[in-house]
Amino acid sequence: IALCPLGLSEILTNVVEEVKVSISRDINGADILYSLLNAPWLQSLLKVYECLQQYLQRNPSPFLPYASGLSQEVMSDLRMSASSPDARELLILLRNPHMQAVLSAHDTVAQKDFEPVLPPLPDNIPEEEEAMRIVCLVKNKQPLGATIKRNEITGEIVVARVIHGGLADRSGLLYAGDKLVEVNGHSVEGLEPEQIIQILAQSHGTIVFKLVPISERPVNSQTMMYVRAMTDYSPQQDPAIPCADAGMAFRKGDILEIVDQTDFLWWQARKLPNTSCCAGLIPSANLLKRRKQREFWWSQPLQPHTCVKISPELTHKFKEDMMAIDEKCVETEELREEEDGFSALNQGLYLAGFRRSLRLCRRKSRSSHQQSCYARCPSSCYSALASPYEEVVRYQRHPEDRHRLIVLIGPSGVGVNELRRRLIEINPKIFQGAVPHTTRPPKSYEENGREYHFVTKELFENMIHSNRFLEYGEYKGHLYGTSIDSVKEVLENGKICIIDLEPQGIQGVRTHELKAYIIFIKPSSIIRMKQTRKSARIITDYYVNRPFKEEDFQEMEEMAKKVEAQYCQFFDHVIVNDSLQDSCVQLLTAVRRAQDEPQWVPALWLRPAEES
Numbered sequence: 001i002a003l004c005p006l007g008l009s010e011i012l013t014n015v016v017e018e019v020k021v022s023i024s025r026d027i028n029g030a031d032i033l034y035s036l037l038n039a040p041w042l043q044s045l046l047k048v049y050e051c052l053q054q055y056l057q058r059n060p061s062p063f064l065p066y067a068s069g070l071s072q073e074v075m076s077d078l079r080m081s082a083s084s085p086d087a088r089e090l091l092i093l094l095r096n097p098h099m100q101a102v103l104s105a106h107d108t109v110a111q112k113d114f115e116p117v118l119p120p121l122p123d124n125i126p127e128e129e130e131a132m133r134i135v136c137l138v139k140n141k142q143p144l145g146a147t148i149k150r151n152e153i154t155g156e157i158v159v160a161r162v163i164h165g166g167l168a169d170r171s172g173l174l175y176a177g178d179k180l181v182e183v184n185g186h187s188v189e190g191l192e193p194e195q196i197i198q199i200l201a202q203s204h205g206t207i208v209f210k211l212v213p214i215s216e217r218p219v220n221s222q223t224m225m226y227v228r229a230m231t232d233y234s235p236q237q238d239p240a241i242p243c244a245d246a247g248m249a250f251r252k253g254d255i256l257e258i259v260d261q262t263d264f265l266w267w268q269a270r271k272l273p274n275t276s277c278c279a280g281l282i283p284s285a286n287l288l289k290r291r292k293q294r295e296f297w298w299s300q301p302l303q304p305h306t307c308v309k310i311s312p313e314l315t316h317k318f319k320e321d322m323m324a325i326d327e328k329c330v331e332t333e334e335l336r337e338e339e340d341g342f343s344a345l346n347q348g349l350y351l352a353g354f355r356r357s358l359r360l361c362r363r364k365s366r367s368s369h370q371q372s373c374y375a376r377c378p379s380s381c382y383s384a385l386a387s388p389y390e391e392v393v394r395y396q397r398h399p400e401d402r403h404r405l406i407v408l409i410g411p412s413g414v415g416v417n418e419l420r421r422r423l424i425e426i427n428p429k430i431f432q433g434a435v436p437h438t439t440r441p442p443k444s445y446e447e448n449g450r451e452y453h454f455v456t457k458e459l460f461e462n463m464i465h466s467n468r469f470l471e472y473g474e475y476k477g478h479l480y481g482t483s484i485d486s487v488k489e490v491l492e493n494g495k496i497c498i499i500d501l502e503p504q505g506i507q508g509v510r511t512h513e514l515k516a517y518i519i520f521i522k523p524s525s526i527i528r529m530k531q532t533r534k535s536a537r538i539i540t541d542y543y544v545n546r547p548f549k550e551e552d553f554q555e556m557e558e559m560a561k562k563v564e565a566q567y568c569q570f571f572d573h574v575i576v577n578d579s580l581q582d583s584c585v586q587l588l589t590a591v592r593r594a595q596d597e598p599q600w601v602p603a604l605w606l607r608p609a610e611e612s
């Protein structure tokens with residue numbers, strides 16, 4: 001095209017004519033091509049392109065060096081006498097901040113106002129120092145984004161790492177492995193890294209490095225990896241980090257973009273969604289085999305962090321705490337037998353899966369300290385809890401795929417079942433609970449497969465052994481449980497299955513086949529709960545539907561804190577159940593997002609062969 005004497009739009013006109021002939025010859029696709037080439041936007045774009053080409057050839061130089069000053073004058077004239085519509089429009093255009101910015105940039109170029117002025121290169125560079133590189137960087141408020149270390153054997157000071165997105169990285173002039181020779185004219189020979197940091201801290205304006213470049217620059221051929229943090233981390237509290245100021249703090253559940261894994265021990269990562277910032281050091285998954293090395297960060301310390309450092313014992317301790325929660329409220333009235341079942345017949349609509357018995361198993365198991373409620377925990381469970389990171393990928397459900405299972409988690413009494421029931425009642429054609437299994441005999445009004453799947457104890461135990469339950473428990477001598485198959489049945493019918501689960505069962509639903517979206521229902525403040533739960537009723541193992549007491553709210557708050565501390569990394573969404581109506585709307589929105597919008601999910605879900 002560049003060599004062609006014709007203008008682009010002229011060529012296009014010719015092509016359009018030819019395509020028109022092809023249409024009359026009934027050539028396949030010619031009409032689509034014709035409408036595309038004939039589109040007014042394409043014609044306009046070409047005109048713009050041609051104008052730009054003309055200006056490029058003319059090599060334009062600024063007409064005036066003070067366009068923004070002139071625009072101010074024009075604006076003040078217009079303000080005085082902007083009577084015509086054209087004048088008013090011009091005033092609006094000139095006042096636009098973008099226009100002002102363009103004019104100011106224009107003036108900077110016109111006045112050749114390029115600050116700061118770099119110092120001239122030293123002219124006494126010896127001939128034999130060909131391999132030297134002089135790097136001038138302009139110091140600003142940002143850290144330089146590189147660390148240095150002393151080579152223990154040779155005593156040389158080398159660039160240990162260049163942090164992605166930092167000043168040094170963006171300059172493209174410094175690489176890990178470059179050997180420092182001089183900083184601002186001071187030879188670094190015999191200096192400690194701390195002394196070099198001092199020189200850098202005291203220098204203003206530009207910093208000049210003389211260095212011997214690394215002979216073979218490492219090629220960064222790594223693909224980006226995304227992980228979900230399974231723990232909190234604070235570099236300021238980690239004595240093993242080579243340079244705490246270069247570290248990046250993160251919290252459980254944060255999604256991290258790992259931009260560099262070249263170092264076996266210390267990766268570079270950015271925290272999503274803000275990927276424009278400079279990366280930071282985080283411990284690699286191979287952290288345990290730590291090397292003793294010291295690196296120094298070329299900047300002032302960053303803000304200290306308040307979060308705690310990784311501690312495998314902490315998770316363990318919480319596990320123990322979770323088991324030791326006391327059931328404080330004991331009531332005198334016995335639970336009435338007929339209220340044991342909880343399926344509600346409501347305007348001909350059965351809401352299966354609201355069984356009271358399993359909820360009571362859970363309460364009993366907490367109060368008696370004996371486990372009478374169990375959650376399925378696949379072998380991957382412990383590795384997921386122990387590993388600091390879980391690789392994740394962006395997943396968007398295809399409209400023809402099965403829906404994702406929706407799981408509500410929350411402390412007892414917070415309103416998990418109320419919200420679930422309301423959601424299903426809003427649209428029972430879309431939302432459904434899973435029908436639980438039980439070994440108790442059916443009551444006169446119950447139907448197999450509707451309120452419960454009524455099965456023998458033998459069959460129930462077989463299902464336990466073959467890991468078919470997400471959660472099960474015993475209550476008054478009968479077994480109750482939610483099976484994977486009941487959940488799958490709902491999903492296979494094209495509906496959205498919504499269940500509640502004890503947090504210990506989370507790993508059981510985080511699978512390729514269920515792709516659970518986990519929503520934590522959190523209590524509001526005790527003051528708010530006292531106001532909103534006046535007519536609410538709590539179920540305890542001794543008493544059904546009694547009003548809430550202060551202790552119930554306290555217990556709920558404590559439990560929520562413990563669950564959140566231990567499991568928040570698995571929560572896809574959190575809803576504070578303050579006003580029921582608001583919570584319902586939030587739940588509906590979250591469920592829709594889970595099904596229709598891209599979400600971070602464990603990479604294993606999309607590589608099911610590797611799932612254990």
Ligand SMILES: Nc1ncnc2c1ncn2[C@@H]1O[C@H](COP(=O)(O)OP(=O)(O)OP(=O)(O)O)[C@@H](O)[C@H]1O
Pocket residue numbers: 359410411412413414415416417418419532533535536537538539577578579580581583
């Ligand atoms: N936001 C709210 N405002 C007022 N009342 C609420 C709210 N959420 C729930 N409730 C009421 O609180 C009580 C307990 O709720 P729900 O039965 O759903 O608890 P739960 O979380 O399922 O706990 P459990 O499984 O132990 O019964 C019910 O009476 C319910 O109507």
